[in-house]
Amino acid sequence: MIAANPLSPAFKVLLDAIGAALAFLYRYIPNYGVDIILLTLAIRVLLLPLAIKQIRSMQAMQVIQPKVRELQRKYKGKKDATSRQKMQEEQMKLYREHGVNPFGGCLPVLAQFPILIALFGVLNIPNGLPHVRAHVYTGPQNPAYSQLYQDLTSPGQAKGIHFVGANLVCSAREAGTGKVVVKGKGTIPTVEKDCGKGGGVRIPFYLFLVAMIGTTYYQQRQMQRASPAQNQQQQMLTRIMPIFFGFIGFSFPAGLVLYWTTTNLVQIAQQFYMLPRGAVVEENGDRSARPKGGGNGERRRELRRRPTREPGPPRAEDRGQRGGERSGREKPVEERGGGGSVGPGQGASGSGGRRGGNRKKRRKR
Structure with a gap:
């Protein structure tokens, strides 16, 4: 329970700031789903430099991965502490020579966590409601809560809380069960949710879950192209995690799933454009370490960069090369002086040899 847990004053300020931003957007765009999307986009733009640094660091690690594996094979089977320490020293030396930080891909992710967790906490209704309360005093003794807070806590919720047919305060587990009352505690108010009745009400909630599972799986598969080779356990984790997120998302408000x-x-859009273009070039200029994939757009860009030969008359060097090839084929017959019997299939070569001999005699004269 993030909202009720006093983690730290700084983190509470972050929660209140995100809640106030969400309430501000709802004031001008009274649609909870659209506001969640806009706020998420704004936060991802702010975190874009960290995302770029993360991807570039992972690509740099991929470039030197063959040398790292070669170093590991060198010390394979050596379990003593001296050998392990020497291998680590050589690895760090390899990282320094190529300007690679082995922890460069982790630090940006850790830096993003506070903001992402704070946004997660604000959207977790009703736990996040205290952060969207946003007192606006219209008089000395007349506090007015934000419009978003009033719509979220009103019985049945207002129309603006719905998005593509789903009440974003309800979860997929609660969908179709009618009125759901969640009792508050402390600063968390009691919320009465109108989650609808009937099986048809559940359809948009299930579509949200399918979209979340599918995008999570695709995003992780996309990142594998920029990361070093993974072992079997990590690959299995990539398959299991989307299903796990879908399982816990079944009990989360639909706003959180959105x-x-x-x-x-x-993230998928960022990686689509950054993974192909951010390949690290080795010292010898070889770009073979470029991650595979990158979409059809990268394939078209590579084709456009390839020089194409324009149609036209044969170049002088091409004519000389073809002439040399013909002379090479005529030489054996010429050495025989053009005389004697001509075997099957050698008539053209023999006549060509005699003509070549006559031309040489004329040049000598």
Whole structure:
């Protein structure tokens, strides 16, 4: 329970700031789903430099990965502490020579966590409601809560809380069960949710979950192209994690699932454009370490960069090369002086040899 847990004053300020930003957007665009998407996009733009640094660091690690594996094979089977320490020293030396930080891909991710967790906490209704309360005093004794807070806590929720047919305050587990009352505690108010009735109400909630699982899986598969080769356990984790997120997302408010899906889509778009273009070039200029894939757009860019030969008359060097090839084929017959019997299939070569001999005699004269 993030909202009720006093983690730190700084983190509470971050939660309040995100809640106030969401309430501000709702004031001018009274649609909770659209506001969640806009706020997620704004935060991803702010975190873009960290995302770029993360991808470039992973690509740099991929470039030197063959040398790292060669070093590991060198010390394979050596379990003593001296050999292990020497291998680590050589690895660090290799990283320094190529300007690679082995922890460069982790630090940007860790730096993003506070903001992403704070946004997660604000959208977790009703736990995040205290952060969207946003007192606006219209008089000495007349506090007015933000419009978003009033719509989220009103019985049945207002129309603006719905998005593509789903009440974003309800979860997929609660969908179709009618009225759901969540009792508050402390600063968390009691919320009465109108989650609808009937099986048809559940369809948009399930579509949200499918979109979240699908985008999570695709985003992780996309990142594998920029990361070094993974072992079997890590590959299995890539397959299991999307299903695990879908399982826990079944009990989360649909607004949280929408935020999660939007974040995945933004990351997929960022990686689509950054993974092909951010390949690290080795010292010898070889770009063979470029990650495979990158979409059809990268393939078209490579084709455009390839020089094409324009149609026209044969070049002088081409004519000389073809002439040399013909002379090479005529030489055996010429050495025989052009005389004697001509075998099958050698008539043209023999006549060509005699003509070549006559031309040489004329040049000598």
